[in-house]
Amino acid sequence: GMFEIVHMTFGFKVAERDIGEVWHPDVRYYEIFDELGEKVGAFYTDWYPRKEKRQGAWMNHFITGGSRSGGFAPHLGVICGNFTPPDGDHAALLTHREVETIFHEFGHLLHHCTSRVEIPSRAGINVAWDWVELPSQLMENWTWEREALYLFARHHKSGEALPESLYERMVAARRFMGGWSQMRQLALGIVDLELHEELAPQLRLGSARYSEEELDLAQGDIVMEFGREHFEPFVVGPHFAELHILPVFTHLFSGGYAAAYYSYLWSEVLEADIFTRFRQEGIFNRDTGRSYVDSILSRGDSDEPGALFKEFMGRDPDPTALLDRNLGSEPA
Ligand SMILES: [Zn+2]
Structure with a gap:
C-alpha cells in the first residue's frame, strides 16, 4: 500500500530484489526508480525484534549519492523497527501506530534516497534540526486518509475493507485530549x-x-x-x-x-500545513507530488527551509491546519 501511494503521488517505483547477502533472514532489500526508470537509491528493511537489536524504529544512511558529473549516483539506506512479527501461519497484524511508524521512517528514507543535491554534507536528511522531521511526519498523513487506507487496510482473512464506523472512531480518537x-x-x-x-x-x-x-x-x-x-x-x-x-x-x-524541543511541534505545523495542499489538490495528485519532490524532498539543505517551504506553498507557514487537526474545525 505504501509503495503504491509513493508511486502514484511521487512517481517513485519501489521493487524488492533478492540479493542473497544480508545480515539476517528477516532483512529485505529494495530498489527505488524514478519515472524515467533510473535507479535513484536502494534500501534494506529490518522490521522484527531480535534479542541483540536496539529498541524503537529508525532510519540510517549508508551511502549518500546524488547528482554527479556524468550522471546520478544511487543512495543507500536502511529502515529498522521492532514490529509485531508474523507467527507461524498467522500474518503479522500491525497496529495503526506501527503502520504510522513505518510511513514515518519511509519518509526519512525518501528524503535521503531522492536527494539530488551534489554536496553530500548538504544532501538528503543533513538538514536543520527543525526541518528534518518534516518529510517523515508528512508521510504519516496518508495513514489517516480514507482513500489511502482503502489500498491496504483490509481484514487479513476476509479481505474486507476497513469499516467506515471504525475509521470514524479512529479519527475521533486521534483528537482525544x-x-x-x-x-x-x-x-x-x-x-x-x-x-x-x-x-x-x-x-x-x-x-x-x-x-x-x-x-x-x-x-x-x-x-x-x-x-x-x-x-x-x-x-x-x-x-x-x-x-x-x-x-x-x-x-x-x-x-x-x-x-x-520546539522542533517537534514546529515540524507538525509545517507538515500539517503542507498536507493541506495535497488535501485540496488530491492526496494522490501526481503534479502536487512532483512539486513537493522538486521543491522540498529532493533539495536537502541546498536552500533555507523557509525558502523551500515557500516555493512549495507560495506563502509562509500557517498553524491553522495543525490547530484544526488537534482541536477540530472552528465552529461555523
Ligand atoms: Zn523521525
Whole structure:
C-alpha cells in the first residue's frame, strides 16, 4: 500500500530484489526508480525484534549519492523497527501506530534516497534540526486518509475493507485530549527555550537576581521555581504546573534536544500545513507530488527551509491546519 501511494503521488517505483547477502533472514532489500526508470537509491528493511537489536524504529544512511558529473549516483539506506512479527501461519497484524511508524521512517528514507543535491554534507536528511522531521511526519498523513487506507487496510482473512464506523472512531480518537497534548508540547518547547535564553545567562552571571551564595545553595530550587512559573500560563490550574517536572525532561539532558524541543511541534505545523495542499489538490495528485519532490524532498539543505517551504506553498507557514487537526474545525 505504501509503495503504491509513493508511486502514484511521487512517481517513485519501489521493487524488492533478492540479493542473497544480508545480515539476517528477516532483512529485505529494495530498489527505488524514478519515472524515467533510473535507479535513484536502494534500501534494506529490518522490521522484527531480535534479542541483540536496539529498541524503537529508525532510519540510517549508508551511502549518500546524488547528482554527479556524468550522471546520478544511487543512495543507500536502511529502515529498522521492532514490529509485531508474523507467527507461524498467522500474518503479522500491525497496529495503526506501527503502520504510522513505518510511513514515518519511509519518509526519512525518501528524503535521503531522492536527494539530488551534489554536496553530500548538504544532501538528503543533513538538514536543520527543525526541518528534518518534516518529510517523515508528512508521510504519516496518508495513514489517516480514507482513500489511502482503502489500498491496504483490509481484514487479513476476509479481505474486507476497513469499516467506515471504525475509521470514524479512529479519527475521533486521534483528537482525544488534543488540546491538552498540544499545550503540553507548547509548554515544553517554550520553557526549554526560556531555560536557555533567560535562566542560563542569569545563573552564569550570578546576576542581579541571585547572590552567589543563593546560587550555590539553591540552584535546584531556582530551576524548579523557574519551571513552575513558566509552565503556569500553559496549564488549566496552578497545581498542574507541578506536573511538568524539569528534572525528568531528559530530552534536554541526554536526548540532544536542548533548546530544540520546539522542533517537534514546529515540524507538525509545517507538515500539517503542507498536507493541506495535497488535501485540496488530491492526496494522490501526481503534479502536487512532483512539486513537493522538486521543491522540498529532493533539495536537502541546498536552500533555507523557509525558502523551500515557500516555493512549495507560495506563502509562509500557517498553524491553522495543525490547530484544526488537534482541536477540530472552528465552529461555523
Ligand atoms: Zn523521525
